[in-house]
Amino acid sequence: MTGERPVDVAALVAGITHRDRRALAQAITLVESTRPDHRRAAEQLLAELPSPSSDALRIGISGAPGVGKSTLIEALGKVIIATGERVAVLAVDPSSARSGGSILGDKTRMVDLARDDRAFIRPSPAGETLGGVARRTREALHLCEAAGFRRIIVETVGVGQSETAVSGMTDLFVLLVAPGGGDQLQGIKRGIMELADLVVVNKCDGELVAKARQAVAEYRSAIGLMIPRHAGLPAEAIPVSAIEGVGMQQLWGAIVTRWTALASSGELARLRTAQARQWMWDEVAQGLRDHAQLATGDRGRELAQQVADGRLLPHLAAAQILADLLGGTG
Numbered sequence: 001m002t003g004e005r006p007v008d009v010a011a012l013v014a015g016i017t018h019r020d021r022r023a024l025a026q027a028i029t030l031v032e033s034t035r036p037d038h039r040r041a042a043e044q045l046l047a048e049l050p051s052p053s054s055d056a057l058r059i060g061i062s063g064a065p066g067v068g069k070s071t072l073i074e075a076l077g078k079v080i081i082a083t084g085e086r087v088a089v090l091a092v093d094p095s096s097a098r099s100g101g102s103i104l105g106d107k108t109r110m111v112d113l114a115r116d117d118r119a120f121i122r123p124s125p126a127g128e129t130l131g132g133v134a135r136r137t138r139e140a141l142h143l144c145e146a147a148g149f150r151r152i153i154v155e156t157v158g159v160g161q162s163e164t165a166v167s168g169m170t171d172l173f174v175l176l177v178a179p180g181g182g183d184q185l186q187g188i189k190r191g192i193m194e195l196a197d198l199v200v201v202n203k204c205d206g207e208l209v210a211k212a213r214q215a216v217a218e219y220r221s222a223i224g225l226m227i228p229r230h231a232g233l234p235a236e237a238i239p240v241s242a243i244e245g246v247g248m249q250q251l252w253g254a255i256v257t258r259w260t261a262l263a264s265s266g267e268l269a270r271l272r273t274a275q276a277r278q279w280m281w282d283e284v285a286q287g288l289r290d291h292a293q294l295a296t297g298d299r300g301r302e303l304a305q306q307v308a309d310g311r312l313l314p315h316l317a318a319a320q321i322l323a324d325l326l327g328g329t330g
């Protein structure tokens with residue numbers, strides 16, 4: 001894909017089908033590219049790939065900067081590999097200002113996993129985002145499944161919207177938290193808590209043990225007051241120490257138990273159907289927006305400037321753009 005050589009889609013299809021990690025990495029680079037010719041090749045690739053033969057378990061993991069996401073994924077990844085499965089990790093960094101540091105951090109904190117040929121780790125910079133999760137992460141996830149990965153983790157830094165986006169493309173959403181001072185739940189929005197299947201309290205070690213236990217108790221009582229996301233399957237709060245590898249078996253056990261329960265009740269199928277629909281409409285919305293920006297050209301820029309100067313209200317400007325695009329029928 002370097003230079004101006006046309007993309008060899010057939011070679012990528014063959015490589016991915018043969019579980020070649022280099023082909024997978026190249027394919028993800030292709031779907032992330034915004035160049036129109038790359039986009040066409042990416043769409044062709046996605047159309048030509050055979051659908052994965054079995055269901056993958058898709059896990060979303062989110063949490064504030066520094067709570068230990070990378071450390072946890074390294075430890076959990078090893079547990080997954082020990083079960084005989086391969087694991088793919090898609091790490092998305094929502095803020096470009098931090099991207100350099102975080103991606104560097106991932107390389108140094110997932111050393112063992114990065115070295116293991118049963119693991120695939122892919123950090124992606126911000127790029128175009130859906131509230132912090134790269135627009136093309138769903139496609140990357142699909143590519144990982146086509147490459148035979150049956151355990152996939154999507155990691156993102158929690159920024160308020162990224163949790164919603166990541167939970168909208170995965171089967172289970174894990175909210176990672178660390179013990180705080182005083183009121184443990186402080187700063188965690190209720191809406192985010194309601195998305196979580198598992199609230200994992202990390203850093204339950206050393207001097208932090210007492211605070212971590214208190215946090216677990218507080219999360220448990222908060223969960224008890226919430227309407228569960230899946231009826232009959234309330235969220236769980238689990239203490240771990242990612243750095244010491246403590247609680248990893250319990251965490252993996254809870255993930256698998258929950259996923260199995262969702263699958264056998266039919267809830268997983270319903271969830272995925274809803275996600276597929278949402279994906280389609282998200283793409284339509286994004287596509288229309290891209291089209292509108294191109295098609296309105298100078299007029300669009302002029303209206304945006306008027307909005308920026310406070311001379312025109314945003315919704316009135318939007319209505320004018322829609323009227324222009326739709327021939328005044330909107």
Ligand SMILES: Nc1nc2c(ncn2[C@@H]2O[C@H](COP(=O)(O)OP(=O)(O)OP(=O)(O)O)[C@@H](O)[C@H]2O)c(=O)[nH]1
Nearest residue numbers: 064065066067068069070071102157203241242243
């Ligand atoms: N005490 C303790 N420290 C931990 C634990 N897990 C991670 N840390 C430390 O917390 C810091 C952040 O860990 P990371 O795994 O990089 O956290 P992260 O959430 O991936 O951070 P960002 O990617 O920057 O958002 C590091 O200094 C880790 O060593 C743990 O279980 N216990």
Ligand SMILES: [Mg+2]
Nearest residue numbers: 069070105106
């Ligand atoms: Mg990290």
